[in-house]
Amino acid sequence: LPTCEKLCERILSCGSIDYPHQCLSQCHNGPCPSCSTQIILQCRCGKSSKSISCVEAIEDDPIENPFRCKQKCKTVKSCKTHQCSRICCNLDSHQCNLVCGKILNCNIHKCEELCHSKFCHTCSLFDQEIKCHCGKTVLKPKSKCLKILQKCYFSCKREHECGHPANHWCHNDDECPPCTHPVSKMCVGKHMSFDVPCHVKIVCCRQGCGKFLPCGVHTCQRSCHSDSCQSFDQKCTQRCNIKRYKCGHKCNLVCHGSEPCPVTTCEAIIKQQQQLECDDEYRVIQENKNLTQPFSINLDAPRQLPTVYTEFLRDYAKKNLEFVQTIERQ
Structure with a gap:
């Protein structure tokens, strides 16, 4: 269709019912563009306003995201003491x-009600008797205004889970103090027992732990303890005490568990007349000792040969017996 130079002036969907907005574009074909009419938008408290295009106002959604000014509300609240102080208040x-929070008539407690303009109520504990847990100590009305008694000088009558009698004063706490009744408890390492207060859960002595490590060969060298002897990813670092077959010295390598000892050179030091290293010569001597030991043969002892006397000496001794005895006594 042909167009002219006049304004379109079609009625748009925006604006109010009494004053709907019109299209301000030049005569055109097709749908009208977005409304460009400038409107005055007020903040929610009504104290500020700003000019904005109709299309921007629709995009900002004034219902979900209303325009707010930066002024603080100075309206006095219902208590007639505090101010509102909200930003752009619409209440x-x-x-x-x-x-x-004002001090009550007891001069001890504070008012816990919401802020109000009238006088605070009378303290509810001011005219009541207050009793301790066992009921033997009573605080008379108006003598003191306390939520709980400071102390009752009678023994506590509560029952403990352990079954021991309480040895402390009556109290208003929810739980009793730890039981201090002496009991005999075994240490965590099962070495010995001790007399300790009942509430003590873990008892440790000063003896060595002695439990086998995961390697299955060595024992824990720590003193008695409650935690695990060795962490999951930790390995035994003690030395192997298994004797070597040839020389008899200890393996002395880092613990290798139940696996056979690796074949390595012995580094033991031998103390004789002088210090010698464990070599092939020493290993031969040691093997000979291992072979002769079951037969009680001592290779280190000097050999004793039988004494042989000649026939002449035997005859002479028979004829001169007194002289021979004199020689033997010397």
């Missing part, structure tokens, strides 16, 4: 939600 009523 119809200003109820104070703060706690009163």
Whole structure:
């Protein structure tokens, strides 16, 4: 269709019912563009306003995201003491939600009601008798205003889970102090027992732990303890005490568990007249000792040969017996 130079002036969907907006574009074909009419937008408290295009106002969604000014509300709340102080406040009523906190007539407790303009109520504990847990100590009305008694000088009558009698004063706490009744408990390493207070759960002595390590060969060298002897990813670092077959010295390598000892050169030091290293010569001597030991043969002892006397000496001794005896006595 042909167009002219006049304004379109079609009625748009925006604006109010009484004053709908019109298209301000030049005569055109097709749908009208977005409304460019400038409108005055007020903040939610009504104290500020700004000019904005109709299309921007629709995109900002004034219902979900209303325009807010930066002014603080100075309206006095219902307590007639505090101010609102909200930014761009739109409340119809200003109820104070703060706690009163004023000192009550007992001069000890504070008012726990919401902030109010009237006088605070009378302390509810001021005219009541207060009893301890066992009931033997009573605080008379108006003598003192306390939520709990400071101390009752009678023994506590509560039953403990351990079954031991309480040896402390009556109290208003929810739980009794730890039981201190002496009991005999075994240490965690099962070495010995001790007399300790009942509440003590873990008892450790000063003896060595002695439990086998995961390697299955060595024992724990720590003193008695409650935790595991060795962490999951930790390996035994003690030395192997298995004797070597040839020389008899200890393996002395880092623990290798139940696996056979690796074949390595012995580094033991031998103490004789001089210090010698464990070599092939020493290993031969040691093997000879191992072979002769079951037969009680001592290779280190000097050999004793039988004494042989000649026939002449035997005849002479028979004829001169007194002289021979004199020689033997010397």
